[in-house]
Amino acid sequence: MSKKIQDENGNTFVEVKPLYKRWWIWVLAVVVVIIAIAALSGGKDDTSSNKNSTANGHSTTDVEKGNSKNDNSSSNYLTIDYAKVPIISEKDYKLSITDNSWNSAAISVSNARIVKVEPFEYDSQSGKKAQGLVILHVSVKPSRDLDSAYPDQSTLITSDGQQVDAIMPSIKGLTLNWGGEIANGADKSGDVVFPIEKLSTVSDIKSLRYKFSASYATDDYDDENYNHDYDMTINLNN
Structure with a gap:
């Protein structure tokens, strides 16, 4: 809830909380971090898959x-x-x-x-x-x-x-x-x-x-x- 402040002249102001003090900002930040980690993990798996599909050389057998x-x-x-x-x-x-x-x-x-x-x-x-x-x-x-x-x-x-x-x-x-x-x-x-x-x-x-x-x-x-x-x-x- 916002806090009301009254100055010496009788004017009333509403104190607005900074964004970093709002709970939903932190929830949103956590969600964004999770999505970013998942995206990076998926990219690594693709890279690993590509590496595994490359041909391996060897000496010609009989x-x-x-x-x-x-x-x-x-x-x-x-x-x-x-x-x-x-x-x-x-x-x-x-x-x-x-x-x-x-x-x-x-x-x-x-x-x-x-x-x-x-x-x-x-x-x-x-x-x-x-x-x-x-x-x-x-x-x-x-x-x-x-x-x-x-x-x-x-x-x-x-x-x-x-x-x-x-x-x-x-x-x-x-x-x-x-x-x-x-x-x-x-x-x-x-x-x-x-x-x-x-x-x-x-x-x-x-x-x-x-x-x-x-x-x-x-x-x-x-x-x-x-x-x-x-x-x-x-x-x-x-």
Whole structure:
């Protein structure tokens, strides 16, 4: 409440309190300070968020170089017959191997991929499971018409003594079931997949022996060259 003051002449005056003595001024000041602190805190959070979103540098890993991989994350898998099979580790070998032992066709192997996976059933009839896969990329370049060339229906012997036949499931990203008749002048290539039942590490396999047959049609009964058995040894530098 304002205080009334009367001077010596009988005049009455009302004493006005200074602003700093009014309670609502202090309440308003406190509110303003709280709002200012909240605004500053929000700005710091934004700055912190921006800092956290910046990229961090690191030395390039083998995985990023494409030399080898060792990652069992959910995004690292093979899609085999529409099922996701997790990859535990894998190793790629860039190759330059050509077999010219038969003058009717040259066979080249440009890549060998050794993959360790979570065990999966690769043969539903026998229930057999594989711990790994060997995937070869093979090319056939004939110099005459071949009526039978099946690099994808072949046999593999590993350096640790496993002998397996190629399989042709549906695997996303691979070209399978590509063998058959191959005409002169064609350059046909695709992938060949072998299940490996026992595989502790991808470095266990030091070499591969790759075998398949090819032939051409002929009416010459004396032609003993119409058929050929390819037998290629592939050494892997671990």
